[in-house]
Amino acid sequence: MNTELKKVMVIGGGIAGLTAAWELSKLNVHVELIEKDCFLGGHAIKYACKATDKCQQCGACSVEAMLKNVDNEPLINVHLATEIDKVNRNGKFKVTLKKSTMDFSSQSLLQGFSKNNSPLYVITDKDKCENIPEGAVELSELGSEGEIDVDAVIMASGFKPFDAKIKSHLNYENFSNVISGIDVERIKRENGEVLRPSDGKVPEKIAFIQCVGSRDDRLGNLWCSKVCCAYGLRTAQTLKYQNPEAEITVFYMDIQNVSKDYPAFYEKCKSDFKFVRTIPADIYPLENDNMLIRHMNEDDGVAIKEEFDLIVLSVGIMPGENNSYLSETFGLDLNESGFFSNSNGLNSALTSKEGVFLAGTTSGPSDIATSIAQSGQTASEVIKYLGGA
């Protein structure tokens, strides 16, 4: 059958949505790509390369490549700063779009990583904006409204990083040198290396605290975020590479497998870092913007205090903040963790509603490579549904 005139809406312009859109467009399907933010690429486009003297397979560069694919694809119609208002199902889907309700007011000028067709800069407040870069677009110019008819919908609305403020004892809000895994990515991208926020110095004694927000019974977060061991250890390797003198301690519960060459990678980590099997309860400030972590020495059970000049909190993957709204709008179920549930345990793309599919972290934590794979599967299911099989 001919799928040439079929149209699919992809909700979310992160790596999952981009991949699904791109795979569908390659098979001659029109795509309406909806992104509530001002830029495409989601969280992953903000991630830094984690290569040392060799690539550590973090996949950050593949997001940029996919964004470029989508930017250059005429079959994909991008709606930035746009959200779903309502949906009518009458055979097809009649989706009403509205301008994004996200709060963009924290900065007068937003900078995104999008290229080519998409704006790189968005002005939210012209009066406060001192230097307006060439090609900048005003927020008011973005955002689509009105109705679009589509044959199928892909939910690729993504995740929310755990807000480290919630675990107040870690003092993320209070100490400038306690940073999250997301902050590390930003700092690395801006500087080409990781520097500590308080004084821009190369950190020498660094702690990584794993499972921040994940595997946390008290918060009801009974899931492993799957990505934090990977990004935590890879980032630690880049720190060790940029400063071989750096002393790095990893506080952890269980280390998960990272990439295909895991055994060799983990052995290297064990020889380069100190692993302490406990999640510290408290972090105390010191005068030089350093911090003290108290934990139990595993050998003799005595409490020890250790000083660090940078602490990285490996925050986990939480359900997307619009999950309940989107699930209600489309009549989908969320699972007990708050992610979208797939109707078939062996197929992450399928939902209980015909014509509505899932991709990427909507259905649970996954890394970049897995999100790309799942989106390919989703595209395949959509093609079958559209009768292209």
Place this chain on the structure above:
Amino acid sequence: MTLEPVKQDINISTDVLVIGGGLTGLKTADQIADFGYNVTVIEKNNEAGCFFSGQEDLNSELSIVNKAKDNSKIEILTETVLVKSTGFAGDFNVSLSKDGKTTEKNVGAIVVATDFSVEPLNENFNVDLSENIVTQTEMESILSDSDKKKSVLEGKNKIVVFLTSFPKESNPLALQRILKSSLTIQDVEGSQVYVMVDNIKLASDGLDRLYKESRDKGVIFIKTEDSPEVTVNGEKTSIKFFDKILRSEATITSELVVIEENFSPDMINSGISELLSLDLDSGNFFQTDNVHRFPVKSNRVGVFVAGSARKIQPLSSNYTDAENAAIFVKDFLGNGTVSVSADYGVVDPDKCAICLTCYRSCAHGAIYWEGDAAIISPIACQGCGNCASECPMDAIQVGEYKDDIILEQVNKTLEGSEAESQIVAFCCQNSALEAAEMANDLDLGLPDNLKIIKVPCAGKVDVDYILKAFVNGAKGVMVLACHTGNCKSEFGNTFASWRVNNLKKSLDNIGINQDRLCFETVASNMGKSFQKIVQDMQDKIS
């Protein structure tokens, strides 16, 4: 034949070969057949659709097997192996052997979906398997048979110990099996389950919840980094370990020990890798650890790898692979015509001495030879140009990156009186060029004397180009590549670094300070790193 690569449409075969008739192979075949292509599945064993019992949801597995077996577009050949393959994407000639009898087929695409094998790890603990020391698979068969379960567990008040992750790190698939068995055993009155483990591999959907459920039901998890000492005393087995909470040695006496199994790559992987020129990773699974290959691409066009052929992963992920492989096959085969752009390599048969240097330096298996010259397949060639740089006869030219074009670019770049202050940077289009654009867009301050020359891969940077730049007066020359393990052509970056390092050694001899030449790696999304690398070079030579 023409020496000029041309944009053209090439007719190809749309039949597909799937190697491996396990669940992933059959699922892949079924999906591809549903897209309208004929599929041949070869399975080395005497039955296709046999699957590993340790995985869930038998009904859905059976339905996949039956659906594939009933599909009229799928031909399943059992006890059949691949013995020979020639040709390229769109036109593979494969020889399939059954009982010594060989049949030939022409296929457009190949999916490798080999299985894994399962071995018990009892030798790691120096114990033999017995009634009291069983494998995970045996445990599962006991639990799935109510009579066996009754006779082994009920009224016996047994202490059952699972040993996992010693000495080798385990995986979520193994943990899922242990948790499921533990829950069932713990439910039998009087039974107590211990799981001895180093790192619990929970990175799979639903496992942390299952882990909590097990603990809530009374399963005891003992975390210890060192392998426990297992000693058999008649029907009992004692397991000695260092208890981290008590900080002393402790011993559990168990009536039933369950030994973990290792998932190993299929024995036939090495053979297939050789026949199809496919890369394996360090663990003998297909596909190198390279983000550009994920999810199911191989180093060769038209050959895809799915499921446990490339990685041990949960069944749902194998199915994800199967659907990806199918969609990649559909994308490649289309309606039987492949459009080739004009950026592939062409060998000049008059210059070619068939030394086969090109054949050896091609990561994509795109080169063969016929008569007096090597030939490059326009479909299989990825245009990286590594072969062109390696060819001792300069017999290979690649699309828009012909030697004379690049040399002319070097000339133009260094025209005029300022040549002596210029830095020429040969930038791989996949990494350094992108990073340079980003540095430029973000105004990170690239020096004015930096002159960028785009190359399809650092592997395309011929020693001649570098020398030409120096001869024309360049102050410095940089070859900027993707990081090791991130090259789309697998080792174009490595070849480039070899060339630079070799050349550096001889530069001193001809009176050029070797610091004026460098090889660096940079990622496409790291504009700031690009700026730093250039600045370092600038500082070094000024």
